[in-house]
Amino acid sequence: MEKRRDVRNLTFKLQDHNTGTVAYVLKGFVLIFLGFIIARIYSTPGSDLRERVSVTVNSFSDLPNHCESAQPIPATEFYNRQQRLADILHSLNASAYIAEPGANAQYFGNVSTTSWKLSERPLLLIVSPILENDQPKAKIFVLTPSFESSRAKLLPIPHDKVEYIEWTEDANPYEVAASVLPSRSKIYMDDAARLFIFDGFRKALPNANVLPAHPDIKELRQRKSEAEISLLKCANEATLLAIRAVHKKMTIGMRESEARGMMSMALRAIGLENGGCLTLFGDNAALPHGSGTDRTLRESDFALFDCGGSLHGYMSDVTRTVALPPSKIPFEDLAIWMDVRTAQTMASRAAIAGAVAQDVDAEARLALQKYTAYFTHRLGHGIGLEGHETPYLRGGSLDIIKTGHTFSNEPGVYIEGKVGVRLEDCFYINANGQPVFLTENVGGQAFDPWNP
Template sequence: MIRTPRDLLGYAYSPIPNHYESLQSIKSSFHLANPYKSQPINLSFHLENHCASSKPINSSEFHVRQQKLAETLHSLNASAYIAEPGASAQYFGNISLTSWKLSERPLLLIITPVVVDDKVKANISILTPYFEATRAKLLPVPFDSVRYIEWAEDANPYEIAAAEILAEGNVFMDDASRLFIFDGFRKALPRAIISPVPPEIKELRQRKSEAELDLLKCANEATLLAIRNVHKRMYVGMRESEARKMMSIALQEVGLQNGGCLTLFGENAALPHGSGTDRELGEFDFALFDCGGNLHGYISDVTRTVILPQSWQQIPAEHHKIWNIVQFTQTVASRSAIAGAIAQDVDTAARSFLRQTGYDTYFTHRLGHGIGLEGHEEPYLRGGSLDVIKIGHTFSNEPGIYIEGKVGVRLEDCFYINAQGRPVFFTEGVGGQAGSPWDP
């Protein structure tokens, strides 16, 4: 059945249903010895490692990535691709910022296409400071014959690299490369055109493989499970910093690394990135959790705005209405995010619905961002983006309403475009979208 805007508004504005009986069962699952006094935090959740069976990307997938890059470079008449340690070097060469920190001395991944027996193949070189060469050779680069180009302290590293790879024509630098790296190669390769990577190369990382999607699914499921467990231990009088600490522990227990959470109580949630205070949770407050962690390099991002069960009847009716509107806005946006759609049109769909509710001016940021090896990456679901949504793309879907000094609500689930061109929430395996402010 096709819903008209009036139908949609009716859904969003419908009175809060009488969930009293189900709420009693929910309340019984919460451990609130005295909900009106600050309690010591139990620092162990004893959660199951949700991602214990997940495996990092294997060597064969790295080889496929390198081969696709070499073929793309060849088709674009490019002689080299160059990246500093970071998300792109991690994608093509397993060199992350964790394995090699940036400094003024460049270490670079250089991939060049070569034609052997009419077939394009990838060659991989690592430009490394001479005194760091031994450590560089310990990097787990998944390639059979990596070439190491060493440069001494009194040498120009870009001239050394240029002499070794003899690059001409187009040379593509990863977008995240620092300006002095660009300038160094422009001077060292006067006959080459040094430029940022084109869309054809960006797309290689943007469209995720099944192995990548599996990691993102598990990471996002684990994040939501952690939020639910912390929600059960919340109490009136706890501080935002206490909730953050609880979330960090819960994220680690469910199998994620470097987990963290933005926790905002009451009117602090009306500032999307917080106020910098450490507010106590009041009896009638919403609490916003925006959390994520790392699973074998892949990042999760889940947001829930929740209340305590005993606050259900005390929360202002308008706040309940706002929560319902944000939840349905997320649904409207999801229905628009199909393969072939334009990114800005998905953002517009969310805003058009909010405009009919009268709350559109309180949605102050883009609808979503890409996600993968970085928490925020291209493409983005925002106004002005003409990117075409394709199978394998991954995004966040995070509408919000922020009324400063009063209330803030945001709900976020990341999703991918499946083989049929349809959006699927990464959290679907553990329930998907939030059901209510007390059922995240």
């Protein structure tokens, strides 16, 4: 007992003599404990904290904003789109085109799902051709819930005079909208509109012909203007530059989640919104849209990045399958990579104005005929306000390629349990009818796995 008192008294004396020393020691134990916890989390597959720590370490704050000078689509171009739509509606003897917030309403009226979220209460953009001096002019109505009308009137719709049609909670919104439409008419609907919107108008206008959008209407959005091409170029260039920046900082032994976090940081730093990246190492890439397993990168592995972001609403989509300087990629995997690149080149040469979409897809498959069973998806998709939009480069499609069209060109070989390779660059058809990669100004196609 006396010895315990002596030890206790000695401890008190030491604390009185130098309380700072005790505090310092305790602080050291706390830091060691926290370090242990972080290390455990960092070593756990799929850890969000580990990913955030990695992203912080691999900051891309020095990556310049590639699209800093890019401007959104000007009001004058919206006016032109609306007028062209009115001309087509008039030529088709149609009284209106109706769209929900989304890519089509964004194209004609700058109303996206970002500016107005979809709900069970419809807000609709209605474009009608009104005759003035025997010439059709675009008239825009917005059907809005009455209690939301003040917010609806804040929507930045480029038009001289938008007319708002309000419907109260106890009213049928489609019958209210029908009050500005002829009872016997032809009405074209946004293809992406939800089924209950279609049904609502068909019931409210039983004598009208309510139809999905006519091909001439859809072609307006499919064929891009110079301003749209400019935004798509910048977005896709920025995405490729971000992939290259991440590639330079990668190391053997890192995890998929680390590389994915680095890509998110790089895409944000370079000036894109809503950036994201499918990141797959080794045989995980054999599942074209796989979610990965957060495996580590080995010397014998390729790393596949399928990345995109948006710039003033216009999307990017770039895929690279890469190797690192110390990688030791098997010869047969390198041969697959080169064959995929050849397929991409052959498809690009075939994609001229006047070509049939299925024939372009077939060119890529010709280059990969020894991997027929492993090229499992279409060659490409349209791109613009949506990451995937019409028309598509696929077998069975008789769509004719035209100037202003934009597509992805993304052949791939996927051998499950072994390897996956995909290369993707988007391109547009210029005024001369020739394909031009949207990434051309920053080098275009990958040269080899080490030079993406």
